[in-house]
Amino acid sequence: MKVFNLALPLSLLLFAASCGKPAESEDKLIVAAASDLIPAFRELGTSFEQATGIKVTFNFSSTGILARQIENGAPVDLFAAANIGFVDGLEKKGLIITDTKALYARGRITLWIAPTNKAEISKLEDLASPEVEKVSIANPEHAPYGTAAREAFQSLSIWNTVQPKCVYGDNVRQALQYAEAGEVNAAIVALSSSVQTKGNWILIPQELHQPLDQALAVIKGTKREKEARQFALFINGPQGRPIMRKYGFILPGEEPVSAPEK
Numbered sequence: 583m584k585v586f587n588l589a590l591p592l593s594l595l596l597f598a599a600s601c602g603k604p605a606e607s608e609d610k611l612i613v614a615a616a617s618d619l620i621p622a623f624r625e626l627g628t629s630f631e632q633a634t635g636i637k638v639t640f641n642f643s644s645t646g647i648l649a650r651q652i653e654n655g656a657p658v659d660l661f662a663a664a665n666i667g668f669v670d671g672l673e674k675k676g677l678i679i680t681d682t683k684a685l686y687a688r689g690r691i692t693l694w695i696a697p698t699n700k701a702e703i704s705k706l707e708d709l710a711s712p713e714v715e716k717v718s719i720a721n722p723e724h725a726p727y728g729t730a731a732r733e734a735f736q737s738l739s740i741w742n743t744v745q746p747k748c749v750y751g752d753n754v755r756q757a758l759q760y761a762e763a764g765e766v767n768a769a770i771v772a773l774s775s776s777v778q779t780k781g782n783w784i785l786i787p788q789e790l791h792q793p794l795d796q797a798l799a800v801i802k803g804t805k806r807e808k809e810a811r812q813f814a815l816f817i818n819g820p821q822g823r824p825i826m827r828k829y830g831f832i833l834p835g836e837e838p839v840s841a842p843e844k
Contacts, residue, residue: 610637611809612657614648616664616796617720617753618689618727618772622829623662629825630816636809644753646724652677658801660810662817664689664754665726666797678799679807686817687831689794690773691730692783698764706786709747709768710740716766717747720754726794727754731770733791773830796831 615623620642627638641648641656645664649672652658661678663669666685672678695703701713709717720728728750735741749765751757754772761769762781776783798817800810816822823833 610639611659611806611813612639612641613660613662613810613813614641614643614652614656614658615662616645616648616726617642617755618664618774619662620755620775621778622774622826622831625825626817626822629821630813633816633821634812636812638813642753642755644720644725644728646726647752650724652801659804659806660798660800660813662686662796662798663726664794664796665729666795668726669797669799672799672801677802679802680799682800682811682814683797684799684814684818685795685797685834686814687796687826687833689727689730689796690788690830690832691727691734691770691786691791691794692773692776693786694758694761694769694771694776694779694781694783696761696764696767696769697781699767701767703768705784706734706790707738707740709735710743714767715747716749717744718749718751718757718760718766718769720757720770721750721752725751725753727770727772728757730791730794734770734786737790777830 623640627640631637645668648661649668652661652672653675661669661672669678669683673680673683693706701711702708703714708714719731722728722732732741735744749760751760755775757769758771758775760766773785798814800807800814804810817826827833
């Protein structure tokens with residue numbers, strides 16, 4: 583399983599595909615997936631390949647960026663978004679196979695406190711304190727986890743105070759990297775990422791933001807429709823669901839019991 587970054591200009595990907603030699607990913611299933619899925623989907627990809635022999639290439643980025651790339655013709659077989667609204671948007675443009683659209687998880691956000699932080703932070707409201715100088719979140723203009731962070735701040739009436747402190751990551755993974763590097767006091771990140779770190783984090787009440795209902799769909803025109811459908815079913819099936827649950831996702835038909843252990 584190979585992972586590469588779609589932050590590369592789209593023109594470079596198109597150039598690689600247009601060369602006389604077949605693109606390296608030509609015989610692989612290409613999955614565009616939201617950044618909160620990195621740990622879970624890497625494990626899912628390995629399990630899927632072992633079970634089926636089908637190799638998977640993941641393109642991880644913010645959901646909004648991935649959706650734009652699909653609209654512009656990027657080579658994608660399956661899209662796994664961090665918010666169903668982006669899948670709905672592609673459906674309206676006739677870019678997905680409608681009967682493949684399905685919810686696969688609900689995400690949660692956490693307050694992740696940087697190891698270098700010296701300010702007193704024990705709850706979300708503490709980020710409005712003058713002691714807290716910088717906070718990183720995913721860009722709310724195109725990243726659903728960033729949108730959820732902004733909504734949580736707004737629910738607590740502290741957005742106007744926190745906004746000037748915000749350092750925006752292109753995606754939720756980059757927001758965490760800023761905190762891990764000590765460039766900010768704290769970050770609002772995905773629970774799926776937090777459970778993989780040794781840092782101190784606090785689960786943010788989901789009532790403070792709109793649900794992060796995450797959906798997937800097979801892209802219309804793919805030459806790997808059969809394989810894409812297989813992987814979509816695998817994610818929501820008996821082999822995939824325990825992996826998603828392990829990373830803190832709430833699964834369709836289930837209610838959260840408690841957050842995974844820190």
